Amino acid sequence: DLATAVEESVHGIRVIKAFGRGPHVYAGFSAQAKSLQETEITKAKTLASFLLTVVAVPETILGIGLLIGIAQVANGTLSVGSLVAYFAIAAVIAGPVEGMGMLLGMTLSTKTALDRHFEVMDSINDIDSPAQPRVPAERDGSVKLEHVRFAYPDTAGSHRPILADINLEIRPGETMALVGITGSGKSTLLNLVPRLHEATAGEVLIHGQDVKDWDLQELRTEIAVAFEDTTLFSTSIRGNVLLGAPENLDEQQREALLAEALDVAQAQFAYALPEGVDTLIGEEGLSLSGGQRQRIALARAIAARPSVLVLDDPLSALDVRTEELVTERLREVLAGTTTLIVAHRPSTVMLADRVALLRDGRIDAVGSHAHLLSTNEHYRFVIASLDDEDQPATVEVSR
Structure with a gap:
C-alpha cells in the first residue's frame, strides 16, 4: 500500500499540486508509513518470541532432565551409561525439532507474503487521506x-x-x-x-x-x-x-x-x-x-x-x-x-x-x-x- 501511494504521488505530482492536495497526500503517506512501521515491529516481536520458545523449550527440558538424571545416578536408580544414552538421543532429536521450528517461522512469513499477493491481485486498496479545508474568500475571478x-x-x-x-x-x-x-x-x-x-x-x-x-x-x-x-x-x-x-x-x-x-x-x-x-x-x-x-x-x-x-x-x-x-x-x-x-x-x-x-x-x-x-x-x-x-x-x- 505504501509503495503504491508513493508511486502514484510521483506520477500524479502535477495533479496533486494543482489541486492543492500536498499536505493531504503527505498526511496519508505518514499514516501509512507509521502503520507499516508498527506492523513490522509487531511481526519481528512475534517471530522472535516464537523462535525463542522453539529453541528454549528443548534446552530447558534437557537442563531439567540433566538435574533429574544426576539425582537418580546419585541414588543408584539410574546408571551413568543410561544417562549418557538418554542425552545422546536427546541431542540427535533436538536438532531437527529446532529446525522444524525455524521452518515453521519462515512458513508464517511466507504465508503473509502470499496473503498480500492475493490481496493485490483481487483489488487495489483505496488511498484514504484527511480532508483539507478550503479557505473562504471573496474573489473577482480575474x-x-x-x-x-x-x-x-x-x-x-x-x-x-x-x-x-x-x-x-x-x-x-x-x-x-x-x-x-x-x-x-x-x-x-x-x-x-x-x-x-x-x-x-x-x-x-x-x-x-x-x-x-x-x-x-x-x-x-x-x-x-x-x-x-x-x-x-x-x-x-x-x-x-x-x-x-x-x-x-x-x-x-x-x-x-x-x-x-x-x-x-x-x-x-x-x-x-x-x-x-x-x-x-x-x-x-x-x-x-x-x-x-x-x-x-x-x-x-x-x-x-x-x-x-x-x-x-x-x-x-x-x-x-x-x-x-x-x-x-x-x-x-x-x-x-x-x-x-x-x-x-x-x-x-x-x-x-x-x-x-x-x-x-x-x-x-x-x-x-x-x-x-x-x-x-x-x-x-x-x-x-x-x-x-x-x-x-x-x-x-x-x-
Missing part, C-alpha cells in the same frame, strides 16, 4: 499576466526563453482560448497560473494578487486544472472526481456535485461499471480507455468548483459525437467561471468568448474567433494547422 517571461534551463546551463513578454488579461467569468503552433509555449503558460512553474520575470495575478504572494494551498483551491496527459489514481471513480471538491459539503451535496460533474463530462459510463462510481479503476486508471480517463479528469476539474479553470486540450481523446455533447454542457458550466483553455482543435476554440494567439513567446493578437480569422493571417494559418492535425474519431468500446 486573471492577468503582465510582462511575464519564462525559460527552461538547458543542459548547458543557459536559459532560452519560451515566453518572452506575455501580456494577457482574462475578464471575470470569461472563457479565453489560447492557440499557437506546436511548441509555442501554450502548456507552459497554463502551468504558470496555478504556479506549477515560477515565472522568470513579470507577474501572474489571480483576483488582482500576484501568485507569489498567495499561500500555495489557498491558491490551488481557487484553481482547477485538467491536463492533456491524464493522471488518475487507483481509487474509485468517486474518489478521483471528488479529489478537489469543497470539503464543507454534506453527503447529499457531494452526490449532487458528483452527478453534475459526470454529466457535464459525459462520463455516465461510470454508473454502468460493476460497482458504479465506487468501482476501483486500477493503477493510473488503466482499466479505462483514453477517452474515459480524459472525461474523468475533466469531471474532476469541474467538481472542484473553482473560480479559475485551466484546461489543457481536455477533449483531445474524445470522438466527435462525445466532444459535441461535452462542448454543449461545458458552455453552460463555464458561463460563470474564468477559464483559460489551450485549444488543439477548432471545435475547442468555439467554446471561447475570446481567443489569444501565442507567437514567438508573445501574445500576438486577442479577439473573437471571427475577428481574428478576418484580420490575422497567422491565426488563419494556425487554425488551418489545427484542422490538419485533427485525427479521425476513435470509437470507444463500452466496458
